[in-house]
Amino acid sequence: MxxxxxxxxxxxxxxxxxxxxxxxxKSPVAAAFSLVLVFFAFAGLYALMGAHLxxxxxxxxxxxxxxxxxxxxxMLLSQDxxxxxxxxxxxxxxxVSVLGILGLMGxxxxxxxxxxxxxxxxxxxxxxxxSMGGNVRLISEGxxxxxxxxxxxxxxxxLGAVVSTVALAKRxxxxxxxxx
Amino acid sequence: xxxQRKPGFWNRIYLVEVIRGLSITxxxxxxxxxxxxxxxxxxxxxxxxxxxxxxxxxxxxxxNCTACMLCPTVCPAECIHIVAGEREDKEKYPVKxxxxxxxxxxxxxxxxxxxxxxxxxxxxxEMSQQNRTVYEKDFLLEQRGNx
Amino acid sequence: MTSLEVTLMFVKIGIVLLGLLVTVPIMLFVERRGxxxxxxxxxxxxxxxxxxxxxxxDVIKFIFKEDRAPGHVNKFYxxxxxxxxxxxxxxxxxxxxxxxxxxxxxxxxHFQIANLDVGVLYCFSVASLGxxxxxxxxxxxxxxxxxxxxxxxxxxxxxxxxxxxxxxxGLMMVFQSVKLGDIAAAQGETLMQLGxxxxxxxxxxIQPVGFILFLVSMFAETNRLPFxxxxxxxxxIAGYHLEYGSMRFALFMMAEFVNMAVASGLITTLFFGxxxxxxGFATLVHLIQGMGLLQNDGxxxxxxxxxxxxxxxxxxxxxxxxxxxxxxxxxFDQLMNFGWKVLFPLGLINIFVTxxxxxxxxx
Numbered sequence: 174m175x176x177x178x179x180x181x182x183x184x185x186x187x188x189x190x191x192x193x194x195x196x197x198x199k200s201p202v203a204a205a206f207s208l209v210l211v212f213f214a215f216a217g218l219y220a221l222m223g224a225h226l227x228x229x230x231x232x233x234x235x236x237x238x239x240x241x242x243x244x245x246x247x248m249l250l251s252q253d254x255x256x257x258x259x260x261x262x263x264x265x266x267x268x269v270s271v272l273g274i275l276g277l278m279g280x281x282x283x284x285x286x287x288x289x290x291x292x293x294x295x296x297x298x299x300x301x302x303x304s305m306g307g308n309v310r311l312i313s314e315g316x317x318x319x320x321x322x323x324x325x326x327x328x329x330x331x332l333g334a335v336v337s338t339v340a341l342a343k344r345x346x347x348x349x350x351x352x353x
Numbered sequence: 354x355x356x357q358r359k360p361g362f363w364n365r366i367y368l369v370e371v372i373r374g375l376s377i378t379x380x381x382x383x384x385x386x387x388x389x390x391x392x393x394x395x396x397x398x399x400x401x402x403x404x405x406x407x408x409x410x411x412x413x414x415x416x417n418c419t420a421c422m423l424c425p426t427v428c429p430a431e432c433i434h435i436v437a438g439e440r441e442d443k444e445k446y447p448v449k450x451x452x453x454x455x456x457x458x459x460x461x462x463x464x465x466x467x468x469x470x471x472x473x474x475x476x477x478x479e480m481s482q483q484n485r486t487v488y489e490k491d492f493l494l495e496q497r498g499n500x
Numbered sequence: 501m502t503s504l505e506v507t508l509m510f511v512k513i514g515i516v517l518l519g520l521l522v523t524v525p526i527m528l529f530v531e532r533r534g535x536x537x538x539x540x541x542x543x544x545x546x547x548x549x550x551x552x553x554x555x556x557x558d559v560i561k562f563i564f565k566e567d568r569a570p571g572h573v574n575k576f577y578x579x580x581x582x583x584x585x586x587x588x589x590x591x592x593x594x595x596x597x598x599x600x601x602x603x604x605x606x607x608x609x610h611f612q613i614a615n616l617d618v619g620v621l622y623c624f625s626v627a628s629l630g631x632x633x634x635x636x637x638x639x640x641x642x643x644x645x646x647x648x649x650x651x652x653x654x655x656x657x658x659x660x661x662x663x664x665x666x667x668x669x670g671l672m673m674v675f676q677s678v679k680l681g682d683i684a685a686a687q688g689e690t691l692m693q694l695g696x697x698x699x700x701x702x703x704x705x706i707q708p709v710g711f712i713l714f715l716v717s718m719f720a721e722t723n724r725l726p727f728x729x730x731x732x733x734x735x736x737i738a739g740y741h742l743e744y745g746s747m748r749f750a751l752f753m754m755a756e757f758v759n760m761a762v763a764s765g766l767i768t769t770l771f772f773g774x775x776x777x778x779x780g781f782a783t784l785v786h787l788i789q790g791m792g793l794l795q796n797d798g799x800x801x802x803x804x805x806x807x808x809x810x811x812x813x814x815x816x817x818x819x820x821x822x823x824x825x826x827x828x829x830x831x832f833d834q835l836m837n838f839g840w841k842v843l844f845p846l847g848l849i850n851i852f853v854t855x856x857x858x859x860x861x862x863x
Contacts, residue, residue, distance in 0.1 A: 206632070225617050229618040230621070232628070236628070238661065244654060245658075307679075308617050371826075375826050378826040381538050382538045382822075388540050391542070
């Protein structure tokens with residue numbers, strides 16, 4: 174067995190087990206930790222594909238920043254109450270969730286089956302990427318020259334989200350009668 | 354009262370002040386005289402009035418104490434226990450003389466009360482123990498003191 | 501890969517691992533002795549010459565202490581938390597170059613475990629994993645002080661990671677690379693010539709503001725004073741590692757010291773020329789090469805480059821200790837205000853100004 178396949182099976186096993194743990198863990202914080210594990214395994218998979226930049230950004234942004242915020246908020250708000258069990262939910266909810274899961278599974282299997290053997294290969298090969306200065310240079314050049322408009326548009330979207338969040342939070346504080 | 358100081362521009366920049374602080378600590382690190390006393394080899398000089406471990410003064414092997422019970426009476430911590438007895442020459446003497454070293458607060462009142470100059474507090478301050486020691490008469494009579 | 505390359509790889513990994521492991525007891529000693537001398541005390545001086553064996557005694561004490569966990573903790577996370585803190589700390593050093601390159605039998609080897617394409621991004625991403633050790637420890641200890649320590653540390657890390665990232669963008673713009681190997685190599689050039697003194701193109705001379713921002717946020721990222729709020733012994737007793745003892749506590753300490761080493765390594769590599777020779781070393785290298793003691797002239801150079809790197813690293817490690825015993829701890833609101841309202845805008849301005857200067861052709 175070659176190293177790549179071994180690493181792939183390890184990382185994908187971790188990812189699958191971690192995702193199952195996210196659902197099964199009763200404590201929200203423990204579930205969040207499992208999600209961190211899943212993200213980390215994903216980063217490993219990206220790195221195996223040679224996408225080191227995506228792997229690094231996956232860890233830096235999702236694992237290192239967003240999940241820390243998640244855990245922070247969970248720890249700050251809930252005193253670690255167990256989440257609602259499936260047993261307590263209504264029969265309709267159970268049925269709908271089972272149907273949804275089956276549908277998603279079917280879609281996924283369909284997608285894999287149709288896409289097999291026809292994965293489009295781009296013009297960039299590994300050697301070409303190296304000769305053009307590496308992943309980081311290529312991606313950053315792409316973002317800041319050809320796709321700069323979309324990039325800036327996204328940043329405006331995020332800015333709008335931040336401004337509206339602050340506005341909402343502030344309005345709540347004022348109507349609550351407490352002056353911040 | 355809360356003192357309101359207006360920090361100047363250079364104070365608010367922090368950097369200059371941080372560098373000043375660093376130079377102060379470096380000066381201390383390199384040049385300042387170290388104040389540590391290396392204990393077993395070097396010792397601090399205590400006042401002669403220092404009240405440390407107890408002892409009972411004896412002259413020619415006979416303790417000065419006559420078991421008059423003034424010291425257990427005056428002792429605020431009630432740490433002195435004396436059982437009086439009589440020698441062959443009809444002299445009163447302590448058969449038992451115990452000082453509970455954990456209860457004693459080293460106030461020195463026993464020393465002041467004693468009419469015979471028998472009980473004394475010496476300058477000895479190394480009294481660490483591994484059990485709850487009660488000083489027995491034999492131990493107190495060992496004449497360790499310096500007064 | 502030829503067998504020579506594999507051997508060299510193992511040698512490099514061995515050097516880095518061994519170096520980091522040796523750093524920990526040395527820093528234990530330096531911290532205790534240094535703090536004592538700064539406070540006009542003598543510090544531990546009984547074991548061996550100058551108390552040098554004190555570190556060994558500390559290590560032995562940690563190993564032989566009873567390893568017990570309190571009954572109220574979440575056992576699984578409590579057990580793995582110290583490891584999660586310590587492993588990323590060691591992993592981060594993989595991309596830091598500690599000497600130049602050496603040619604043996606026609607194979608050129610760079611003294612860096614992995615010259616990754618993403619370079620410094622790898623450092624930041626792996627270092628950001630270390631915070632999970634702290635969060636897990638704080639949460640699984642099931643103790644309010646620990647939880648508060650974990651909360652503080654997560655908020656602090658997020659806030660200062662931003663500044664950390666922004667502070668080096670200017671540097672990347674100047675050197676046009678994120679690879680640490682390239683950045684270290686590029687700093688060998690001369691920036692300007694002032695009579696007999698030539699100032700090298702070190703990061704600190706072209707990005708002084710970036711350097712200060714980087715330094716400050718590195719202090720916050722390594723949880724060292726003046727930013728050690730997750731521990732904050734006057735408020736939180738010991739913060740996140742309150743319920744830990746013996747070797748598990750020692751692992752947290754190890755993680756802190758290794759993080760310090762990584763931070764010093766990054767500061768050295770990015771802003772102080774990395775393995776570039778210290779002033780005066782060049783003549784020494786020529787002298788020894790002239791004597792012809794060693795077969796390979798490159799080996800002498802590499803040795804001196806490694807020495808320069810270690811000396812610079814040691815200075816910054818000492819700087820961490822020095823600052824710790826100089827500055828008092830920040831209050832939490834001061835920390836947040838400082839991070840978001842001072843350092844963050846400064847980082848943005850720094851990028852902007854650097855961009856203008858590059859456009860004008862000054863840098």
